[in-house]
Amino acid sequence: MKTHSQPVALVTGANKGIGLAITRQLAARGYTVYLASRDEQRGAEAKASIEQPGLDIRPISLDVTNEHSIRAAVARLEGEVGSLDVLVNNAGVAGPLLRASQCDAQGLRDVYEANVIGPVSVTQALLALLRAGERRTIVNVSSELGSLTLHSYPDFPFASFDLLAYCSSKTALNAFTVLLARELQEENFKVNAVNPGFTATDLNGFTGTRTVDQAAQVVVKYATLDASGPTGGFFTEGGTLPW
Ligand SMILES: NC(=O)c1ccc[n+]([C@@H]2O[C@H](COP(=O)([O-])OP(=O)(O)OC[C@H]3O[C@@H](n4cnc5c(N)ncnc54)[C@H](OP(=O)(O)O)[C@@H]3O)[C@@H](O)[C@H]2O)c1
Structure with a gap:
């Protein structure tokens, strides 16, 4: 049962980088935003860093690789707001900087846990609230x-970033996007994959050329689509990307 009047969003991996900027931009648009982080202290500090009068930002513990943590976050939303309008699966790791001939199984497993199985598990757990x-x-x-x-x-200008674990994890996340979008199309869900662009964050040792605000704007555009918006797409700042 919906118990909250403002639209509600949850952003994973929101304690820094692009996730924190997405959180700030959604809150500025009037969303109640759950700022999810795997470390409670980092979440509280992140909220403090963007706090402004009138914004409703709520830190919440959520390690996307931990089933207990996911269940606890879902239970909290059920108790506090009873529904969720927007889920941004933003949390991610770069993993080992190793090419296809070198990346070991453990490196692949760790990255897939955070970048693929995490978003799948979080989405499935929050689906009833999203409905x-x-x-x-x-x-x-x-x-x-x-x-x-x-x-x-x-x-391809980023051909040298041929990191097996990271690149293929995002390919798998894209596959999840396409399949889920098709499955939920008749229920009027909008499920899209968004590329924020090469952005200066911890993920790449701040070598990216875009700011977190520029990156977040692209994500927020697709997080705040109206009912006529697309589903099952792969988008970047300039439009669509090929799969
Ligand atoms: N930066 C770029 O150029 C770029 C380009 C394309 C796509 N992206 C994507 O953008 C997203 C955000 O990345 P970013 O650049 O902002 O990197 P970032 O600054 O390193 O932030 C990553 C966030 O994910 C969190 N995280 C990692 N593992 C997690 C887990 N198991 N559970 C919950 N949270 C977890 C981190 O938490 P901790 O602080 O606790 O580690 C952090 O909050 C990622 O999905 C990344 O792949 C980035």
């Missing part, structure tokens, strides 16, 4: 590095 919401919007924060088509172009 109870009005906007039914899911954004999976992907990457152009997950595009098999772009990797096959000889002049």
Whole structure:
């Protein structure tokens, strides 16, 4: 049962980087935003860093690789708001900087836990709350590095970022996006994969060329689509990306 009048969003991995900027932008648009982080202290500090009068930002513990943590977060939302309008699966790790001939199984497993199984588990656990919401919007924060088509172009500018674990985890996240979008289409869900672009964050040792605010704007655009918005797409700042 919906018990909250403002639209409600939850952003995973929101204690820093692009996730924190997404949280701030959604809150500024009037959303109640659950700022999810795997470390409670980091979440509280992140909220304090963007706190402003009138914003409703609620830190919540959520390790996307931990079933107990996911269940506890769902129970809290059920008790506090009773529905969820927007889920942004933003949490992610870079993993080992190893190419396809070198990346070991453990490196692959760790990255897939955070970047693939995590978003799948979080989404499935929150689906009932999303169905109870009005906007039914899911954004999976992907990457152009997950595009098999772009990797096959000889002049792909990020061809040197051929990290097996990270790139293929985003390809798998894209597959989840397509399949879930199709499954939920008749229930008027919008499920999209969004590339924030190469952004200066911890993930890449702050070598990215975009700001977190620029990156967040792209994600927020697809997190705040109206009912006529697309579903099952892969988007970047300039439009669509090839799978
Ligand atoms: N930066 C780029 O150029 C770029 C480009 C394309 C896509 N992306 C994607 O954008 C998203 C955000 O990345 P970012 O660049 O903002 O990186 P970041 O600054 O390193 O932030 C990553 C966030 O994910 C969290 N996280 C990692 N594992 C988690 C887990 N198991 N449970 C919950 N949270 C977890 C981190 O928490 P801790 O602080 O606790 O580690 C942190 O809050 C990622 O999905 C990334 O793949 C980034």
